[in-house]
Amino acid sequence: MGKKKAATSKEIGGNSSNRDEELALREREWCHQVIVHRENITFAQQRWVFAFIAAVVIGVLTRDVPPGLGVLAIGTLALLGWISDGVQRVPADVAIKRAGSIEEFLRSPQSYYGGPQLSGQIAASGGRSQIYELLGKPRVFSPYLLVCLPATAIVLIHFCLQAYQ
Numbered sequence: 566m567g568k569k570k571a572a573t574s575k576e577i578g579g580n581s582s583n584r585d586e587e588l589a590l591r592e593r594e595w596c597h598q599v600i601v602h603r604e605n606i607t608f609a610q611q612r613w614v615f616a617f618i619a620a621v622v623i624g625v626l627t628r629d630v631p632p633g634l635g636v637l638a639i640g641t642l643a644l645l646g647w648i649s650d651g652v653q654r655v656p657a658d659v660a661i662k663r664a665g666s667i668e669e670f671l672r673s674p675q676s677y678y679g680g681p682q683l684s685g686q687i688a689a690s691g692g693r694s695q696i697y698e699l700l701g702k703p704r705v706f707s708p709y710l711l712v713c714l715p716a717t718a719i720v721l722i723h724f725c726l727q728a729y730q
Contacts, residue, residue, distance in 0.1 A: 585670075585678040585680075586671065586678075588678065588680060589667050589670050589671055589678050590671070592663070592667055592682075592683055593664050593667045593668065593671075595660075595683055596660040596661070596663050596664035596667065596683055597660075597664065599656055599657060599660040599683065599687070600657045600660045600661060600664075603653060603654065603656050603657035603660075604657060606653055607650055607653045607654060607657075610646065610649060610650065610653065611646065611650065611708060614642055614643070614645075614646035614709075615708075615712050617642050618639055618642050618643070618712055618713065618716050619716075621635050621638045621639055621642070621716070621720075622635065622639070622716050622719055622720060625719075625720045625723055625724075626719070626723055632720050632721070632723065632724035632727070633724075635720045636717055636720055636721065639713055639716050639717050639720065640713070640717070643709045643712070643713040646709060647700065647705070647706060647709045648696075648700070650705055650709075651696045651697075651699045651700040651705055652696055654699050654705060655690050655695055655696060655699060656687045656690065658690075658695070658699060659683075659686050659687050659690045660683060660687070663682065663683050663686055
């Protein structure tokens with residue numbers, strides 16, 4: 566992706582309403598780029614966490630990793646991935662909310678557009694309460710549950726079968 570030169574107010578031209586609409590459309594595109602970038606980072610991170618969890622399960626099944634250590638490793642990897650996932654999603658969440666307010670402006674001619682605010686809102690975001698709020702959303706925690714519960718069950722079942730032999 567090449568960098569695009571930002572347009573000046575003369576290049577945008579027109580009256581204030583047209584200029585605001587053009588700026589709003591550009592900021593909405595910036596929001597989309599932030600969302601896509603952060604989602605790509607999040608999914609890449611999830612792939613690594615899930616690959617490590619799979620490696621731990623394979624290690625337990627091949628008896629290279631003790632089952633107790635395997636359960637501990639799966640839980641630790643899931644916890645670290647889940648927290649990191651929540652932190653990574655904060656800027657995307659801010660961009661999603663900002664895009665919503667931009668779309669509200671574009672739909673309603675009576676509304677006010679305060680100019681591009683995305684960078685300031687992202688810089689001001691990231692407080693603990695916002696991270697905690699995101700950690701509780703199903704789109705953040707459910708992938709970790711869907712991978713870790715079966716992985717832990719496999720390790721525990723393997724341990725129980727091994728204990729009875």
